[in-house]
Amino acid sequence: DAKTTQPNSMESNEEEPVHLPCNHSTISGTDYIHWYRQLPSQGPEYVIHGLTSNVNNRMASLAIAEDRKSSTLILHRATLRDAAVYYCILRDKSSGSARQLTFGSGTQLTVLP
């Protein structure tokens, strides 16, 4: 799977929007963009994924650049419970077998009250 680059850490104020960036300049046409997060002392949790178009769900929005070389996870109103490590992961849709998630170092999000 192609590599992603994320900032090591970001801070946000509570109840404000948060934009978490991810660069994936070597993305291929068959790569899905996935986001997971890991809250303290818990296993990772799926957040959202997309291929080409922007996506929304109850947790977040995913904005994908037109050239697909970058994407942004948007938390519309950060709460203290959103403090976590956020991982941006690429997954090849043409894979013919169950494969692992390859986690990068992620972005540690701190939410300030």
Place this chain on the structure above:
Amino acid sequence: DTEVTQTPKHLVMGMTNKKSLKCEQHMGHRAMYWYKQKAKKPPELMFVYSYEKLSINESVPSRFSPECPNSSLLNLHLHALQPEDSALYLCASSSRTSGGSDTQYFGPGTRLTVL
């Protein structure tokens, strides 16, 4: 029910002990995974099972022995571990066994300490 359960939550063992970690899911998922996570590091894959058969072993030492007795259950048998094996062991499952759009559901992990 989108839950993956893992037992025990915490485990302390000596280097000569034999112990097992257990993972269970009742979502009908046919792919199951073991990951290892050291402190302040991202999770790293150990094993993948697809339809109860081992499909990926990431060159894990033989002191870790996975087992998938049925489609809902995944075990990790531990024997003669080293202190550097102390870590959080995470189990995950996914419904799809191919393609890139599958979502993995993770358990809370077992925190293992080897003395």
